Amino acid sequence: MKILVPVKRVVDYNVKIRVKSDGTGVETNGVKMSMNPFDEIAVEEAVRLKEAGKASEIIAVSMGVAACAETIRTALAMGADRGILVETDVELQPLAVAKMLKVLVEKEQPGMVILGKQAIDDDMNATGQMLAALLGWSQGTFASKIVLEDGRAVVTREVDGGLETVALALPTIVTADLRLNEPRYASLPNIMKARKKPIETIKPADLGVDPTPRRTLVSVAEPPKRQAGVKVKSVAELVEKLKTEAKVI
Amino acid sequence: MAVLVLLDHEAGSIKQPSRSAIAAATKLGEVHVLLTGSDCALAAAAAANLAGVAKVITATDTAFDHVLAEPMAALIVAMAPGYSHILAASTATGKNVMPRVAALLDVQPISDISGVIDADTFIRPIYAGNAMATVKSSDAKKVITVRAASFDPVASTGGAASTEAASAVALPDISWFVSAELSKSERPELTAARVVVSGGRGMQNGENFKLLDPIADKLGAAVGASRAAVDAGFVPNDYQVGQTGKIVAPELYVAIGISGAIQHLAGMKDSKVIVAINKDEEAPIFQVADYGLVADLFTALPELAAELSK
Numbered sequence: 001m002k003i004l005v006p007v008k009r010v011v012d013y014n015v016k017i018r019v020k021s022d023g024t025g026v027e028t029n030g031v032k033m034s035m036n037p038f039d040e041i042a043v044e045e046a047v048r049l050k051e052a053g054k055a056s057e058i059i060a061v062s063m064g065v066a067a068c069a070e071t072i073r074t075a076l077a078m079g080a081d082r083g084i085l086v087e088t089d090v091e092l093q094p095l096a097v098a099k100m101l102k103v104l105v106e107k108e109q110p111g112m113v114i115l116g117k118q119a120i121d122d123d124m125n126a127t128g129q130m131l132a133a134l135l136g137w138s139q140g141t142f143a144s145k146i147v148l149e150d151g152r153a154v155v156t157r158e159v160d161g162g163l164e165t166v167a168l169a170l171p172t173i174v175t176a177d178l179r180l181n182e183p184r185y186a187s188l189p190n191i192m193k194a195r196k197k198p199i200e201t202i203k204p205a206d207l208g209v210d211p212t213p214r215r216t217l218v219s220v221a222e223p224p225k226r227q228a229g230v231k232v233k234s235v236a237e238l239v240e241k242l243k244t245e246a247k248v249i
Numbered sequence: 250m251a252v253l254v255l256l257d258h259e260a261g262s263i264k265q266p267s268r269s270a271i272a273a274a275t276k277l278g279e280v281h282v283l284l285t286g287s288d289c290a291l292a293a294a295a296a297a298n299l300a301g302v303a304k305v306i307t308a309t310d311t312a313f314d315h316v317l318a319e320p321m322a323a324l325i326v327a328m329a330p331g332y333s334h335i336l337a338a339s340t341a342t343g344k345n346v347m348p349r350v351a352a353l354l355d356v357q358p359i360s361d362i363s364g365v366i367d368a369d370t371f372i373r374p375i376y377a378g379n380a381m382a383t384v385k386s387s388d389a390k391k392v393i394t395v396r397a398a399s400f401d402p403v404a405s406t407g408g409a410a411s412t413e414a415a416s417a418v419a420l421p422d423i424s425w426f427v428s429a430e431l432s433k434s435e436r437p438e439l440t441a442a443r444v445v446v447s448g449g450r451g452m453q454n455g456e457n458f459k460l461l462d463p464i465a466d467k468l469g470a471a472v473g474a475s476r477a478a479v480d481a482g483f484v485p486n487d488y489q490v491g492q493t494g495k496i497v498a499p500e501l502y503v504a505i506g507i508s509g510a511i512q513h514l515a516g517m518k519d520s521k522v523i524v525a526i527n528k529d530e531e532a533p534i535f536q537v538a539d540y541g542l543v544a545d546l547f548t549a550l551p552e553l554a555a556e557l558s559k
Contacts, residue, residue, distance in 0.1 A: 130352035159341040214357035229539035
């Protein structure tokens with residue numbers, strides 16, 4: 001069984017982002033970019049399934065500017081076998097990404113697609129569910145465990161009150177939550193090896209998809225800032241203030 | 250055209266995040282609500298009383314009992330022609346189901362809105378709430394999830410909605426519920442609690458979280474945790490408050506032994522009053538706290554429990 005893993009290039013999670021002064025977006029020029037952390041977890045899970053003999057080949061896909069090839073290289077260094085870059089300068093939104101992934105899935109015929117549950121830039125949490133819908137496949141979102149057995153995927157999901165386990169017909173879509181695994185660091189030999197692994201570059205038009213956004217960004221603003229309050233000297237003073245000043249207890 | 254809101258319900262009542270989603274929907278048109286599952290009769294009666302609800306639609310098929318995304322999306326898509334907007338709270342259910350609905354309708358979804366400007370234009374947090382984006386949709390129909398903490402829930406009384414049954418639709422049979430392990434707690438749920446008491450890495454171990462119990466009991470609070478405390482294995486993941494956990498906005502948030510990483514602040518900075526107890530006076534949490542106490546939590550917690558008992 002092949003596994004397809006889409007990976008997104010985003011502003012590194014350690015970067016404190018800055019809203020552009022003209023309110024047109026968030027500054028990404030000269031900012032460190034990395035693979036979306038949830039996508040690293042997705043790649044790791046695919047590699048572990050391959051190491052366990054449950055998967056035959058891992059294909060990493062990224063979409064966006066030419067530099068997304070670096071993100072694919074990271075996935076290849078972690079253990080993916082080959083990459084596909086859908087190159088475009090158009091801003092991509094989940095619906096367009098899901099439509100392009102659908103065409104790639106129909107071509108590559110994977111038994112499973114594993115995605116990060118959400119990207120840490122637009123925080124949409126949508127692409128996996130949307131791809132499942134377009135393909136008519138089952139979906140196991142926010143996964144903390146994946147077991148392949150009897151031709152099904154048994155997925156444990158992080159839900160509001162705890163955990164839920166579902167069984168899914170294959171092929172299926174799984175989206176990775178934080179506790180699914182701890183992604184490995186690529187070793188130097190593997191980084192070198194990844195340089196020789198193939199990356200195919202195509203355009204949205206090759207997939208027959210018009211990626212024009214359906215949603216326009218009107219403006220981006222800083223969130224309202226909270227002011228620091230006062231320091232109290234004792235627990236007694238704290239409780240007193242909460243009772244008489246804040247009136248919340 | 251009317252607006253449809255998918256509701257989460259449990260034990261005959263409507264969950265609070267869903268009441269917040271209704272509040273957002275009332276800004277967009279006449280509100281119809283959808284309740285699903287074989288046991289939704291009591292909840293439907295409760296929904297009919299909610300302020301701002303005009304019609305309650307029930308789908309009582311057992312196929313919806315575990316709110317699996319595949320049958321839920323099929324149901325909602327079949328109902329979609331009658332609605333301009335389809336909403337749900339950004340709960341585990343809403344986040345699972347609504348993007349599937351959107352794709353089936355060929356719509357770009359709008360996740361986790363925190364404000365409604367007009368029928369096409371919404372505010373939503375991006376980059377973990379470190380920026381607020383105003384976005385305008387060009388889709389004829391909008392599929393939206395609602396950040397519950399940003400909308401005051403509608404009152405549970407004052408409405409007098411009519412009730413009808415949803416038409417039966419063909420449902421996919423590609424996913425099956427196996428089991429659930431839900432945390433059992435007498436305490437309120439994190440996202441609905443008036444007071445939240447959270448512990449961080451400073452708690453040192455899971456056993457020490459028991460120190461929060463008497464305080465949470467006194468305040469009628471939910472107990473939460475930072476991601477650091479969850480990653481260290483002190484408490485289960487469903488305690489997590491933050492960008493990758495739950496977003497809360499209680500009347501009172503008490504952060505104990507929490508340094509205040511951006512990731513945590515993203516989940517609680519909209520709380521009305523924030524209290525921080527930390528022995529490090531440079532901890533970033535003090536920059537957002539209304540009341541800060543620099544103290545060793547192992548001394549302060551028993552004192553706080555005693556003080557609250559007075």
